[in-house]
Amino acid sequence: MPEPTDPKAGESSYNDALDLGILENTRLTESSGIAASRENPGYFWVTNDSDPQGPMLYLIDSLGKGKKEYLLSGATQRDWEDLAVVGEANGSATVYVADIGDNFLNNPNYVIYWFKDLKITSNSYTVLTDVKKLSFTLPDGFRDMETLLIDQKTKDIFIISKRENNKRLYKIPASQVVNGTNTIAEYVQDLSFSVPFTNDLKIQQAYYITGGCVSPDNTEILIRNYIGIYYWKRKAGESIPEALLRTAKAVPYKLEPQGEGVSYSHNGSGYYTISESPDLSPTHLYYFKKK
Template sequence: MGFFIEMLLKLLFLFSIIPFLLSEKLQKKYDMRINPQVEYTIFSGPQKISRIEEDFIDETSGMVVSQKYPGHIFVHNDSDGAAEIYALDTLGNYLGSIRLDGVRNRDWEDLAIGPGPDAGESYLYIGDIGDNFSRYSELIIYRIPEPEALDPEEKLLVVPEKIVLKYPDGSKDAETMFIDPLTGHLYVLTKRDASNTLYKAAAPDLVDGNKVTLERVMDMPITLSVGGDISADGRQILIKNYWVVYYWNREPGESLEETLKQQPKLLPYEPEPQGEAIAFTPSGQAYFTLSEKKLRVEPVLYRYEKVLTPE
């Protein structure tokens, strides 16, 4: 019975990626813009950087670009993977890994970078926020300072801070988390609602060992959100689902909530069978995407360059 269930799931997955594969082929062959609302005047179409060669980086669900070393990208795998963060360079070459001591990867779904306890220091936030069956009462956020240089031959072992979050209105699945660099607030965006819901944990509450009840902020006209990021200057916001990358430009003096209430623009996006990871470069002049490995579809690192500063 297990064999037949597995085969059925694989067939369902094959059918689900047909639209992605067709749209990719049509776009490349006929230079068609499948979605006429996509803005090609802010960021360019994708540049294929490289296929990720390391077999152990196969279910990437979170990604950020280092603020300490702008040429480094940090990624992690999905549920039940190793409790490790992997470092790549911006050409996709493996640089080393960070092992979180005493931690289990229950369902890590996103990675964020931003301020933390020490002023001037950048921190990595690992979001154990996935919950496919809405069975967990708590979300767990692990936080570590950005590491020094890594050795590809040796794992760096670190003991993270641990912050426990709870929804005010019951368990939910989420795959999107980001830190507002202007306030230090942490945001979680749910996935499976018809309109995904944004929640917030205020910066002063993000203390090691704390248990924090999230504040419900707003419902958004997005569904199946799987990743997001905010540029290091706080001026640009990205949220993606499996088909679309949404983009907001934040005006000086606006709160993040005020910005996200506005109509987003749609940015170029290379169709990926299981694309869940997206991240700005520290300058905000480019963003990367990276997919999970599914069946025979290998993960590819894509880069999108900025071509216009939005008004």
């Protein structure tokens, strides 16, 4: 497969995968999103895309240990696919949850939830009551989506479709991210990476876009599919859409059963990946350290 380009070709500034271990919380069988907590350095928020326990997030440490569970009061978990954590000017941080999956292309609307990143406590189960919600639709119908990118400075939200040969980029400007409202996301552009080179269904599925993240310092972007990870280093003054029009570089990747989540560490020293477990085998946490 010609894409992503081989990171061993001298482009990558990251080391190969370090297997940090198996997730201790056995409820994390459909791990679709991961994002590094700012209030708890070395810990990560993780979500299943669906969960029999309800609209839950989980907090794990950098070795995959921990069983802290958080119920988002008032939320509905239809198909949670990605997470993001964004730092605020006052030193706090906000956790965003993207309910944007749409396997059957029939969701009446998509939802972004957000809440304040909070310090871990001794409680194993916490109910989050101050959860905000934005509903949105797309200007061009229904899309299955799994990738959430948030500009760490402007707070603009970007979402990427999953299945098309040329994936589509949408934007919700920060000014429209208002609790309790509905909006229409803006179509920005088609994307020219992760394009399958054949009509073979299995190959096309390998190129589905399943997750992404922006580095804490806002200068790097990672977007993954099932077989690799694309990387962009943003230029000064360059927007996320402008960066994504440039040719991506490749960074190391460890093939996973159904790899969906990717997150930078809280300080940008490397990135982590996580997978769903379609065969219920243990889920591993992988780390790729910056050289």
